[in-house]
Amino acid sequence: MAQQVNVSVSIGGTTIRHFTSLRVDQSLHTHHTFEIVVPYEDIDDKNELFFKTAHQKLVGQQTEISITPYYKKVPGKFSFKGIVTELVLRNNSELVNSYVIRGHSPTFLVEDGVQRRSFIKKTLAQIFSAVLMPYPFLKSIDPKYQARIDYKAQYDESNFDFLNRLAAEYGEWFYYDGQKLVMGKPGVASQPFVIDGVQHFDMAISLKPNRFAMRHYNYTKHEPYAGAGKPVGGLGNLGAFAYGQAQNLFTQAAQLWPLRDVQFQGELDTAIHSANATNAADLVRFHGAGENPNLSVGTIVNVTGQKLTAPGKYKQDNAGSYRVTSISHTVDQIGNYENFFEAIPDTAEFPPRNPTVRMPVALPEIATVIKNDDPLKLGRVLLQFHWANQLEGKSSWARVAFPYTGSSRGMLFIPEVDDQVLVSYEANHVDFPVVVGSLYHKAQDTDYQSENNYTKF
Structure with a gap:
């Protein structure tokens, strides 16, 4: 071939x-x-x-x-x-x-160095546009998720790893199509793929655990949210069959924490649906070996086949349409071309799960308080992190851990503006900073000290 x-x-x-x-x-x-x-x-x-x-x-x-x-x-x-x-x-x-x-x-240019920076009340499109602005290649940024995100941080990640993680968290397509970087719904360009003995295929139907449950707590409203995955659409007949069989076979739901902040029940339901759908997107996989070079990632292949039923007679059949997720093109020295590709049903609403995404582990660090007049009166503070990028190193309103939980329930000490504090993170997640203590430094007033630490309370 x-x-x-x-x-x-x-x-x-x-x-x-x-x-x-x-x-x-x-x-x-x-x-x-x-x-x-x-x-x-x-x-x-x-x-x-x-x-x-x-x-x-x-x-x-x-x-x-x-x-x-x-x-x-x-x-x-x-x-x-x-x-x-x-x-x-x-x-x-x-x-x-x-x-x-x-x-x-x-896209390799986007691996140019790890960064720490934050984005406050930005949309996905605004974050992607800001990160990709310095790079001189074509981009198409049109995400499905349009709401503003309260706080999102990049933490010791390259720009490419950060954007890959962000796309995965919100169930967005993110790929290079050979000409431009696409973020959002893929295109509709299609190519024929005729199974004729020269071009051939493998097709796999697989089962894997596909039950998800999530729980999240919104402390600003004192509301817990919980939910479980519901049936996923857009899988086609074979995908729906595989999904149903997997549901029957794997009965215990994975208990997950949402990878992003959730402000109300609907956002949690969306996060669950995204995790469910991305996991189910590749239950059916089409592997093709062909000779049409006009295929690339994101291209739809319209598969038709023919089978010899009698001498000189063929039966034509339509095997569906699939979106290419990976492909290798090869040409030898005399111009012989062939390709090998993998594709998923083009009806899949979400991209398949990205196995390269890794959540960074946020470690305790020092920050400076820049505001403490919490509009919700929850004792929170705004922080300036001691990151190299000071312009993009601020937090959203962060909770403070102190021996106080309400009226007649302990002592309340809110750090002052310019105080230096120690910041930790809930579940080591970079989007959830929490102040766990205050720290002295040389420039601070240190009247409250005792010679040889003799004074005890």
């Missing part, structure tokens, strides 16, 4: 006219990668042996790859934009040199 294709490769204005092999790997949740093996003499002087000018021409340069079928006509054209991040000089046993050009999608 292979189709003849025309390939165009341009790296920083340099056209790569010959290559031994080309590969592009695209995945929903991670950076895309590419590798092109090129004869040494196509880039450097054939009389040389080591690096001469190739690294200056290629490393760090913008890359554009396009693949067009030579014979078969299919809608569209595969196009990929990336950046060269590695150049390998390879010498084989026949003393022949070649260059291996490796790179990533532009």
